[in-house]
Amino acid sequence: MHKNSKRNSNSRVSHTEANSVDAEKEKNESENNFVELLPQELTFKIFSQLDIRSLCRASLTCRSWNYAIRNSDSLWKPHCMTVRAVCRREIDDDLESGYSWRVILLRNYQKSKVKHEWLSGRYSNICSPISLPEKTMYPMDADTWGEILEAELER
DSSP: OHHHHHHHHHHHHHHHHHHHHHHHHHHHHHHTOHHHHSOHHHHHHHHTTSOHHHHHHHTTSOHHHHHHHHTOHHHHHHHHHHHHTTOHHHHHHHHHTTOOHHHHHHHHHHHHHHHHHHHTTTTTTOOSGGGSOGGGOOOOOHHHHHHHHHHHHHO
8 A cells, every 4th residue: 555655646746747847848849939929920921931831831830830820811822822723713612602711722722733734634645534543633523524624625
């Protein structure tokens, strides 16, 4: 019984020490976190220099970065406008439906890559579904397939 109470006492001390170490680590991270230190305008200016992949990776860094990136439509809009060059109808429909720029980009980014490949003629020589590269395909609606078919017929 005496050993058991000693073990519980040690585990309480370790738990308290662990919480203290975690609190100290969080304090140090907070002091080095430019998102929490700089004015919001500067933070967004920095993040606006990132491409889509880097922006998504930065949002995984910590909670404050995730919150700042996730909740700033101004960071996502320029990337959406790039995707809109290929997916105008899809982007416009999503805007009318009230989606945020971030959600619109998430909904259309992969589709825009595949649609661009189709429209540029990359898959013009494919004769059967077996010949399609599975990893690059993305589900598309009938209107998108109609656009692709029109482009193929014009070639």
